[in-house]
Amino acid sequence: MKTYELILPCHFGLEAVTKREITELGYETTEVIDGRVSFLGDADAIARANVFLRTAERVLLKVGSFRAESWEELFQGTRALPWEAFLPKDASFWVTKASSIKSKLFSTRDIQSIMKKAMVARMGEYYHESWFEEHGAKYPVRAFLHKDLVTVCLDTSGESLHKRGYRLKMGKAPITETLAAALILLTGWRADRPFLDPMCGSGTFPIEAAMLAANIAPGMDRAFLSEAWENLIPKKLWYDVLEEANELVNRELLRNGVDASGKRVDIQGYDIDPEIIRVCRENAERAGVEKLIHFQTRDVAELSHHGRGGTLLTNPPYGERIEDKRNLPMFYTELREGFEGLDHWNMHLITAWEDAQRYLGKADKNRKIYNGMMKTYLYSYRAKA
Structure with a gap:
């Protein structure tokens, strides 16, 4: 070939x-x-x-x-x-x-x-x-x-690969599925640890985490332009690849939310807007991972989790499109206080607000990432001993 x-x-x-x-x-x-x-x-x-x-x-x-x-x-x-x-x-x-x-x-x-x-x-x-x-x-x-x-x-793709097919409705300032998946992989999160997005918007971070946990290939339920290129790619190859993807999905996990060791997968998403939580649940159902995620209406000021050693990953407001920057100091302070109350968790957040560390504290690591044409930073905070 x-x-x-x-x-x-x-x-x-x-x-x-x-x-x-x-x-x-x-x-x-x-x-x-x-x-x-x-x-x-x-x-x-x-x-x-x-x-x-x-x-x-x-x-x-x-x-x-x-x-x-x-x-x-x-x-x-x-x-x-x-x-x-x-x-x-x-x-x-x-x-x-x-x-x-x-x-x-x-x-x-x-x-x-x-x-x-x-x-x-x-x-x-x-x-x-x-x-x-x-x-x-x-x-x-x-x-x-x-x-x-x-x-x-x-x-060969046609529509961008971030269009998985599950996110028909979106919240404000959504993060793309490809960027969400990349950030989850960058954090090193494992499916046997808790995962939380306290400002989940349309649910992209939790849904991508659940797809990773269940080993669902992101392109299983969409079409690609090159499927019609039979002069270059035999049709049988596409069937073979989809069969491979189907065989790798953890169906047992999707059915009952419990992994091979008997431990329940713990993926959660919070948002203050009850309507957007309904959108999250619809998106998760389309992705086939609704049994792996617990969505609930909750303010960031009420951030808490009973689990130990989890990963918090979120895309908080930064004053450009969501709210006036005057509200951000209190908002980021509440996020820091909520994180400090978690038991040996890591926190990662992507934001364009340059004063974020002033209220979150100095990050253990920060990485410059372009979200489209917008320069953002991924701030990472390790669990405190």
């Missing part, structure tokens, strides 16, 4: 988590740069990466790369790529997105237009056609220009 270079966009600052996921899936990474991790894999790897990876935003199949400092070089470089090896004659193809950083070519609309013309020219030469109806499967192209190096990829 042919081997491809696959590129996985991910959150800036969390590349190491995605790299670890790739390794655990059985592949070896070839490059790690800001916001992207690459590895080599065949058609089976494309399907498995889409279905199993929790932290990648997309799975991109690299078509090729070249240098371009002029529009003519962009046209000729794109035209020189072996498009006929990837696109059938009836393919629907277009440059869905182009980005340019520190490159002489920076007009994304012009980049998209010129690359499309070059692709048509190459396809025309191969298929001896001057016009393509493009009524077949969709093959969206993504181009990245960085310091005049053009990297050209096909998007």
Whole structure:
């Protein structure tokens, strides 16, 4: 089976988590740069990466790369790529997105237009056609220009991988499923320990934790654009990968919420808004993990938990979209006081509020992470001896 270079966009600052996921899936990474991790894999790897990876935003199949400092070089470089090896004659193809950083070519609309013309020219030469109806499967192209190096990829995922299919309703300032999963993995939480989000919004952190506990592959219940690429990925591969994912799910845990040792999984989510708690329960039911999570209406000032040695992970307000910053000192103080009352817990929170440590205390570790284009910090507090 042919081997491809696959590129996985991910959150800036969390590349190491995605790299670890790739390794655990059985592949070896070839490059790690800001916001992207690459590895080599065949058609089976494309399907498995889409279905199993929790932290990648997309799975991109690299078509090729070249240098371009002029529009003519962009046209000729794109035209020189072996498009006929990837696109059938009836393919629907277009440059869905182009980005340019520190490159002489920076007009994304012009980049998209010129690359499309070059692709048509190459396809025309191969298929001896001057016009393509493009009524077949969709093959969206993504181009990245960085310091005049053009990297050209096909998007195998379609919709972003954070769209698992369970979160039809959201609260204010939601965190994406891929970022939530990455942060849970970063904390090192294990399913035999308590997990709590005291400001759970639409329930993303608890739901992703429950999916991890039950070993539910995040892409099991959604479709991918490349399922229609039968010229590159045989349909049987998708069935095989989904069968693999189904066999790995811990059905016993999902039925009764108890692990192999007889211990009940303890995952909880609190929010002050009873309506958003109803949304959490609906989302958890769609994800199939409703029996693993206890949601309840509770103010952060009432934060408590009877368990020992758990993980608190949350995405608190930071004054940008939820409430005025004047309320934040009291809010973060209440969070700190609640954490101090827990028995040997670790606390991790992601926030853009720069004064957070003033009221939480100095973090044992802080990590800069980009939530989309917003710079945030993950503050981590270890259990006190």
